[in-house]
Amino acid sequence: MNIHIFQLSLIVIVVMAVLSVAAWVQDVKTYRRQSALNERVAPLINRSGAWIQDELEIDFYHRIVQPFFHRISQGIGDRILPNRLNEELSRKLKMAGVEYSPSTYVLVRLVSTVFAAAVTVVALTFTTQFTTMQKVLIPFVVAGVVYLLFGTRLKSRYQKRMDELDDSLPEVFDILSVSIEAGLAFDGALRRLVQKTKGVVQQEFGRVLTDLQVGMTREQALRGLAERTKLPELNRFASLVAQSDRTGGGVGTALHIQGERIKEIRVAKAREKAASLPVKMMFPMVLFIFPSLFVAILGPGILSIMKAF
Numbered sequence: 001m002n003i004h005i006f007q008l009s010l011i012v013i014v015v016m017a018v019l020s021v022a023a024w025v026q027d028v029k030t031y032r033r034q035s036a037l038n039e040r041v042a043p044l045i046n047r048s049g050a051w052i053q054d055e056l057e058i059d060f061y062h063r064i065v066q067p068f069f070h071r072i073s074q075g076i077g078d079r080i081l082p083n084r085l086n087e088e089l090s091r092k093l094k095m096a097g098v099e100y101s102p103s104t105y106v107l108v109r110l111v112s113t114v115f116a117a118a119v120t121v122v123a124l125t126f127t128t129q130f131t132t133m134q135k136v137l138i139p140f141v142v143a144g145v146v147y148l149l150f151g152t153r154l155k156s157r158y159q160k161r162m163d164e165l166d167d168s169l170p171e172v173f174d175i176l177s178v179s180i181e182a183g184l185a186f187d188g189a190l191r192r193l194v195q196k197t198k199g200v201v202q203q204e205f206g207r208v209l210t211d212l213q214v215g216m217t218r219e220q221a222l223r224g225l226a227e228r229t230k231l232p233e234l235n236r237f238a239s240l241v242a243q244s245d246r247t248g249g250g251v252g253t254a255l256h257i258q259g260e261r262i263k264e265i266r267v268a269k270a271r272e273k274a275a276s277l278p279v280k281m282m283f284p285m286v287l288f289i290f291p292s293l294f295v296a297i298l299g300p301g302i303l304s305i306m307k308a309f
Contacts, residue, residue: 050064066113091228097200109150117143161200168201169233170266173259180252186241187212203228218245233262 047088089102124135174293175196179189190209204225211221222238244251
């Protein structure tokens with residue numbers, strides 16, 4: 001037994017040594033290539049050679065391990081995910097605040113599912129209180145729970161951020177309309193909005209501001225925001241700004257009207273929910289409140305009648 005452990009340890013040490021030498025050789029090649037490039041461009045630009053060391057100062061994980069696993073996950077994800085599903089998953093991940101790419105997310109989800117099933121199998125091999133059928137079914141149940149947990153977590157985070165953005169829209173339109181009516185341009189109003197807000201509102205409208213700064217038109221930037229969020233209010237907002245750009249009309253008044261319309265819609269929805277509360281409260285009252293009331297009111301009388309007869 002000790003001989004096998006020694007052989008296994010020796011194999012692990014040899015493999016680690018070979019990987020270390022390969023990484024060192026790769027670093028030396030990178031350094032020499034960058035040195036050669038630096039010598040060639042040195043007569044043309046006045047730049048020190050200290051920047052060559054920037055990449056070599058990055059730790060081993062971010063320089064080699066992370067790009068390696070990123071390439072693997074990207075290749076697997078491109079083969080597993082269709083283009084339409086890849087785009088939809090990418091949109092949901094961004095709106096949920098998850099920094100993973102779609103391929104990385106799918107790979108992590110599958111690996112976690114398989115790992116949970118494997119750990120369950122190993123744990124069940126040391127127990128005798130389960131039957132053979134249970135030992136076969138339990139790993140599948142655990143794998144299904146882990147797989148569904150990823151989807152449920154992503155959906156909950158996505159819905160939470162969408163609800164936060166939807167609830168903030170009246171404030172967004174108020175800030176934009178007041179800023180534009182005060183004399184700011186549309187870009188300045190967006191910058192003021194980004195400064196005064198936080199969370200998903202700041203992130204999404206900050207991206208719109210960035211798109212405008214890199215050369216996109218207002219319509220393109222706002223259409224991109226509407227496509228990412230799938231909110232009808234933002235789709236109408238993009239159409240409103242596009243129409244104002246084409247006709248030369250003022251945006252401030254239109255934004256004020258849009259904000260008031262959203263507030264009226266929110267009030268109507270709140271009244272609708274309030275009107276449906278009595279119907280929703282009927283079932284809990286019949287099942288839980290009325291029986292306890294009957295017991296408290298009729299209980300003493302029933303006990304007295306039972307004692308009398």
